[in-house]
Amino acid sequence: MRTRPHAYLFSISYFGARFKGWAKQKGQPTVEGKLDRVFRFVLGHEDFRFIGSSRTDSGVSCRSGFVQLFLRERLDFEQLLAALNLNLGGEIRLNSAAEVSRDFNLIHSVKQKTYRYFFSDSKSFHPFASAMLTWANGINSLEQMQENAGLFVGEHNFKAFCKVSGNKTDFTREILRAKVFETEAFSTEFSPEKTYCFEVIGTGFLYHQVRKMVSAIWYFSPDEIKKRLDQPTSEWESVPTASSNGLVLWETKLDVGSLDNSFE
Known part of the structure; x- marks a missing residue:
């Protein structure tokens, strides 16, 4: 018999700048660690367990x-x-x-994720804007970034566009849509003249994949991207990893079945 037979699903948002990622780490502020402390305080006991739908990196918001x-x-x-x-x-x-x-499996129910990465190449970029934006210097034109983003769409081996760790052997992921556009999201008096967004939608992502894709659309030519996608196991120089503070897990879609529509 299951010792914890009741299950609850919460939708969650968080500002990641002050956290060292999702996963609990000794002596470090993390989203999982703070949730654990608050659950223990509010429930008044430790007889619970919880899991998240995504394990975001340090500085990444949701x-x-x-x-x-x-x-x-x-x-x-x-x-x-x-x-x-x-x-x-x-x-x-x-x-x-x-x-x-109780049989609902959150991890297996995630069917699609959308990430958005916000950035600007403004020469007058104000430090206060860095809370949600990354400043990028000498990047490609908007037209070139749009072309580069489109090259990632489809099913590819992304070994050349992720941080390889552990014993992982499967680097194939499907990108459903990838585009770059101007946006007024997070607009304040400190916002730069132009802010851009890289939006990527996929069924799953590898470690640092989105942030390495961002660097590629900023600085690579289409041929450089194509070669790495076509020959993912070659000894390529590592793609730089863009800063985390512009990255937001924008949307998580579940295969919710009979769940309430508010969770779709």
Whole structure:
């Protein structure tokens, strides 16, 4: 018999600049670590378990993700949601909650992720804008970046565009859409004259894949990108990894089945 038969699904947003990523690390502020402390305080015990739909890197923010919580007892999740947000302090917010089947598997239910990377090449870039934007110097034209982004669409071996770690052997991922466009997102009095966004939608991503794709669209020629996609196992010089502070997990889509439409 399962010791924690009740499960709740929360949608989550967080500002990643002050966190060393999602995963708990001893002596470091992380999203998972803060959630764990707040869950323990609000619930008044440690008899729970939770998992996240994505393990974002240090400095990466999230507009739309999910957390699944497993408990021994059934709770009023609306009251729980309010108490959790009161103690999360604003940098992390649980936006909605619903009770789900104990058999619902959050990790296996993620069917699509959208990342957005915000940047500017403005010569008068204000330091205050760096909270959500990265400054990039000497990058390609918008037209060239748009062409470069389109080369990633489709199913490819992305070994040349990720940080290879551990015993991973499968580097094939499918990119459904990739584009670059001007945007007024995060517009403030400190915003640069022009802000750009690289948006990429895929079924899954490798470690540092998006940030290396960003560097490639900034600085590579189409031929350089094509060669690395066509010959991923060659001994290529490592693609630089763009800064994390412009990257946002913009949307996470689940194969929700019978779940409420608010989670689609």
